[in-house]
Amino acid sequence: MAAAGNALPGETPTDPVFDLLAIERSSTSEQVASALRAKITGGELVPGTPLPEVTLAGSMGVSRNTAREALRILTREGLVSHNMHRGATVATLSEQDVADIFRVRWTLEMAGVGASAYVDAARLQPLRDAIAAMASAALADELGPMIEADVEFHRQLVGLLESPRLNRFFEELQGELWLCLALITRLPEKPDPLIDEHTELYELMTGGEQVRCRRQLEQHLAESEENLKSIARNMSNADQE
Amino acid sequence: MAAAGNALPGETPTDPVFDLLAIERSSTSEQVASALRAKITGGELVPGTPLPEVTLAGSMGVSRNTAREALRILTREGLVSHNMHRGATVATLSEQDVADIFRVRWTLEMAGVGASAYVDAARLQPLRDAIAAMASAALADELGPMIEADVEFHRQLVGLLESPRLNRFFEELQGELWLCLALITRLPEKPDPLIDEHTELYELMTGGEQVRCRRQLEQHLAESEENLKSIARNMSNADQE
DNA sequence: CGCTGATGGATTGATGAACAATCTTGCCGG
DNA sequence: CCGGCAAGATTGTTCATCAATCCATCAGCG
Numbered sequence: 001m002a003a004a005g006n007a008l009p010g011e012t013p014t015d016p017v018f019d020l021l022a023i024e025r026s027s028t029s030e031q032v033a034s035a036l037r038a039k040i041t042g043g044e045l046v047p048g049t050p051l052p053e054v055t056l057a058g059s060m061g062v063s064r065n066t067a068r069e070a071l072r073i074l075t076r077e078g079l080v081s082h083n084m085h086r087g088a089t090v091a092t093l094s095e096q097d098v099a100d101i102f103r104v105r106w107t108l109e110m111a112g113v114g115a116s117a118y119v120d121a122a123r124l125q126p127l128r129d130a131i132a133a134m135a136s137a138a139l140a141d142e143l144g145p146m147i148e149a150d151v152e153f154h155r156q157l158v159g160l161l162e163s164p165r166l167n168r169f170f171e172e173l174q175g176e177l178w179l180c181l182a183l184i185t186r187l188p189e190k191p192d193p194l195i196d197e198h199t200e201l202y203e204l205m206t207g208g209e210q211v212r213c214r215r216q217l218e219q220h221l222a223e224s225e226e227n228l229k230s231i232a233r234n235m236s237n238a239d240q241e
Numbered sequence: 242m243a244a245a246g247n248a249l250p251g252e253t254p255t256d257p258v259f260d261l262l263a264i265e266r267s268s269t270s271e272q273v274a275s276a277l278r279a280k281i282t283g284g285e286l287v288p289g290t291p292l293p294e295v296t297l298a299g300s301m302g303v304s305r306n307t308a309r310e311a312l313r314i315l316t317r318e319g320l321v322s323h324n325m326h327r328g329a330t331v332a333t334l335s336e337q338d339v340a341d342i343f344r345v346r347w348t349l350e351m352a353g354v355g356a357s358a359y360v361d362a363a364r365l366q367p368l369r370d371a372i373a374a375m376a377s378a379a380l381a382d383e384l385g386p387m388i389e390a391d392v393e394f395h396r397q398l399v400g401l402l403e404s405p406r407l408n409r410f411f412e413e414l415q416g417e418l419w420l421c422l423a424l425i426t427r428l429p430e431k432p433d434p435l436i437d438e439h440t441e442l443y444e445l446m447t448g449g450e451q452v453r454c455r456r457q458l459e460q461h462l463a464e465s466e467e468n469l470k471s472i473a474r475n476m477s478n479a480d481q482e
Numbered sequence: 483c484g485c486t487g488a489t490g491g492a493t494t495g496a497t498g499a500a501c502a503a504t505c506t507t508g509c510c511g512g
Numbered sequence: 513c514c515g516g517c518a519a520g521a522t523t524g525t526t527c528a529t530c531a532a533t534c535c536a537t538c539a540g541c542g
Binding site: 101111161 | 266310313317341342
C-alpha cells in the first residue's frame with residue numbers, strides 16, 4: 001500500500017529502480033485463464049462453445065479445481081457465462097449487450113474528449129500513434145493489427161482520464177467486444193474512411209473543437225455499434241440453432 | 242441469453258411473469274462471500290484484518306476450497322487484497338484509491354446529470370425518495386440509514402444512464418468506499434447542509450439547470466472526497482503501525 | 483553493531499479422489 | 513402430444529495430501 005520511493009526515517013530506502021522488480025507473479029489458474037482468454041478473443045473458441053471442467057483440466061494439464069478457478073476468473077470478466085450446475089460456455093453477446101457496452105463506451109469516451117482539453121499535449125501522442133498503426137495495417141492488408149490499432153485508439157482516449165479503475169473497466173468491456181471482433185474474417189473493402197474518421201477525431205481534439213469532436217465521436221460510435229450488432233445477431237442465430 | 246418474452250415459433254412461451262421465477266440461486270462460496278462482505282461493509286472487520294483460509298473455513302463451516310473461492314470473489318470486487326503466498330486481508334484504501342474512485346464517480350455522475358435531461362420525469366422520483374429518507378434518518382439521528390440514503394441518491398443518479406454494466410461498476414466502486422464509510426462512527430454535527438446540497442442538486446436537475454447542477458455536483462463530490470480521504474489517511478496510519 | 487545466510491513453523495498453491503446434488507437425455511405409458 | 517421416470521454425465525463441495533513460499537528467529541562474521 002505504501003508507495004515506493006519515499007524513504008521515511010527508519011525504513012529501508014526503496015529506490016524507484018526496484019519497482020521494476022515488483023513483479024506480479026501469476027498463479028496457475030491465472031495462466032490458464034490467460035490461455036483461454038487468448039483462444040476466445042482470438043476466435044479459436046467461438047461463442048457458445050461449452051467448456052467442461054474435466055476436458056479443460058485435461059487439455060491444460062492442471063487439476064479440475066485449478067481449471068474451475070480459471071473459469072471463474074473469465075466469468076467475472078464477462079468472457080464466459082456460467083450457469084449453476086449447467087457448466088460454463090464461451091459467452092454470447094446479445095444485441096442488448098452490445099447496446100449496453102456502447103452506451104458505456106459513449107459515456108467514457110465522451111468524458112475522454114472532455115479530458116483532452118486539460119491534459120498535456122504530449123499525452124495525445126499515443127492516439128496519433130494508433131492512427132499511424134491503423135494506416136500501416138490497412139496498407140499491408142492485415143486484419144488483426146488493424147482492429148487492434150482501432151481498439152488502441154479508443155483505449156488511449158479513455159486513458160486520458162488517468163484513472164486506473166476506468167482503464168480496467170474499459171479493458172473488460174473491450175474484452176467482451178472481442179467476442180464479436182473475433183468473428184470478423186476480413187477487412188472492409190474500403191478501410192480509408194475508418195482511418196479518416198479517427199484522424200478527424202484526433203484533429204478536432206487537438207484543435208480544441210470539443211463540440212464538433214463530440215458529434216464526430218457520437219457518429220463514429222453509432223456506426224461501430226451497428227456493425228457489431230449485426231455480428232451479435234448472427235451469433236445468437238447460430239446459438240439457438 | 243435469449244431475452245424472455247419473445248415467443249418464437251417452436252419455443253415454449255415465456256411470459257414476463259415467469260421471469261420472477263428465474264431465481265439466481267447462489268453457490269455456497271457466494272453465500273460465504275456475501276456474509277463476509279456484510280461484515281466488512283458493516284465495519285465488523287476493519288481494513289487490514291488478515292483472513293486466513295483455514296480460520297475462515299472453520300468459522301463458516303465450509304471447506305477450505307469454498308472459503309478460497311469466496312475470498313477470490315471479494316478480491317475481484319476490491320474488498321479484499323490478495324498477495325501471492327501471503328494470504329488475504331481486508332483491503333485498505335490509500336488516498337490515491339479514494340482519489341481514483343472519486344474521479345470515476347465524477348465521470349459517471351456528471352454523465353448522469355446529462356442523462357437527467359432526457360429521461361422521463363418519473364425516473365427522477367427515486368432521487369427524491371432518497372433525499373426524503375436522508376432527512377428522516379437525520380431527524381431520527383440514525384447514522385446507518387443516513388449514509389445508506391446518501392449512497393442511494395448517487396446510485397440512482399448513475400442509474401439514469403440505464404446501463405446494467407455501469408450500475409454494476411458503480412456498485413463495486415461503492416463497495417470499496419464502504420471500507421471508509423464503515424469507519425464513520427457518528428453523524429456530523431449539522432447534517433442539514435448535506436441534505437440541502439442534495440435537494441439543490443435535485444431541483445437544479447428537474448429545472449433543467451444543467452450547468453449550475455454540474456457545478457453543484459462537482460463541489461459536493463469534492464467535499465465528500467476530502468472527507469473520505471481523511472479517513473483513508475487514518476486507515477493507512479493504523480495499518481503501518 | 484549491522485549484515486548475511488540458514489532453520490523451522492505456518493500458510494498458501496495445487497493436486498487427486500471421492501460423494502452428493504443437479505441437469506440432460508431418452509424412454510415409457512397414458 | 514404430454515408428463516413421469518430412470519440412466520448417464522457434469523457440476524458443487526468436501527477431504528487429505530504434498531510442494532512452494534513466506535515470516536520470524538537466530539547463529540555466524542566482518
